[in-house]
Amino acid sequence: MTFELTILGTSAAVPYHDRWLAGQVLNVQNKLILFDCGEGTQFRIKALKIKKSKIDIICISHLHGDHIFGLFGLLTSMAMEGRKHPLSIFAPKGLEDIVDITFKNSAYISPFPIEFTEVDTENAAPVFEDKTLIINAFPLSHRIPATGYCVREKPFPANIIPEKIQEFDIPFDKINAIKNGENYLTTEGVLIPNSELTYPPLKPRSYAYCSDTAYDERIVPHITGVDLLYHESTFMHEMAAHAALTGHSTAKQAGQIAHLAQVGQLILGHYSSRYDNLDWLLNEAKIEFKNTVLGIDGNTYSVDLQRFNA
């Protein structure tokens, strides 16, 4: 029951030494979601041995080149590998036009369906839901329309305590009802409360992707309590004015948002190429929010399954 984020690239605007461009893969119970797709994303996916064929959803934050120029190559590489099953792409208005004209001019027709969904960059809204998870989009504050994404697992069914089946002689056809929260009436007419029959439920896990954005507290309600928050931290706070001007955040501001949203862990990223030593950014954010880590190219950040306290 995996829930882990792999960071493909952490560089802002241009690749910098070992820092590649924007791209992250979230593995939720073996379902892969790609966030952004900077140039070279297909190389990174290959190098990190991530299965392209398992990516069924791509969430694009905005249409700046460092977040989308790898998309064309990724889509054609997926086709080369024989993909036939559909791919969903969520993005602000315009991406479908870009992909359409690019493919049209190379006389390229995708052998698998690509379903574009235009994300409303003015209002928060759910954009995807299946049995396992729900994805919400919410506005970010950038120079062009931009959207953040929050992925939350759906509630897990309760696990029945195996010994209780024997103890109360529970028939097979009652098991599902108990898993879904019902109490159990024994053949002797004794009512056993559900909480005595099941383990405390597993906690659904969650991840929020906020890149690129200026400091904006309006983000907070959309990401409150997530286990993992990726929030861009392009600059040190001494460059706060420049950050605001360019629609970016400082490491301190990323920490402030994490603190306000009471998240589990903050992951930094989208670093300006002016910073060789990222510890400066880390230390600055940590003053605002202790459980901060650096996003590092190729690193994976997991959330373990835990049960709610009984």
Add this chain to the structure above:
Amino acid sequence: MTFELTILGTSAAVPYHDRWLAGQVLNVQNKLILFDCGEGTQFRIKALKIKKSKIDIICISHLHGDHIFGLFGLLTSMAMEGRKHPLSIFAPKGLEDIVDITFKNSAYISPFPIEFTEVDTENAAPVFEDKTLIINAFPLSHRIPATGYCVREKPFPANIIPEKIQEFDIPFDKINAIKNGENYLTTEGVLIPNSELTYPPLKPRSYAYCSDTAYDERIVPHITGVDLLYHESTFMHEMAAHAALTGHSTAKQAGQIAHLAQVGQLILGHYSSRYDNLDWLLNEAKIEFKNTVLGIDGNTYSVDLQRFNA
């Protein structure tokens, strides 16, 4: 007086292990010309320490993704580095539309002029000329309109033999005329033929880029006698039918074209990912044309300056 080709990538369609996508930089007397621009070209240019700012011309062969998907990132990276001077891009119809819509949707305006020239893919024609070189485009045979390019240095002015200036007491204002081929009349009325006053002239060097294309002898007159010929060799000849079907060449066919065109050296490339051992392709081509070498990612192929025989 450099004339050297650096190969950025040799893989067809998708990146393969250490083989990157299409891209080559020709350095002609310190003027850089980029041929094709597959995804990752900006990374390769950086890794190979090629100066982006010196690339003033980009020649695109056709609009298949593996030859153009790196262009957007290269153009924006050039801008990030402060480029202000113009860039010329030669390409078949459609590329300007793709770049325009991509930049428009990211609200991106290039801070340096990008001058697109639509290349006629039906008829050969010169596309560029300056003091140093001339570039001709000529049709290739591919699945979509495609063009090859041939770069030839212009004739060099002759070099005067220094001792002759003294010997015949040649005044300074006659030097240029002699360099341009004139004879010299001494004050005693003796006519000294130009060939006695100058070294044999330097040979202009030349390079032709043929990718992607099926075997097509109509290419030959446009590349005859070039010092370096890059001709794609996607497949072994046992796959000749598949090569023809997909608009590609076999290594044997690349060798045949090199032989017919009496070139100096043939460089192979654009290898299918089915070939781990490229020596098979090399050996096949060498049977047709002895002076064949493998194009290898990151390698440089030079042409030395030589004089015509006296």
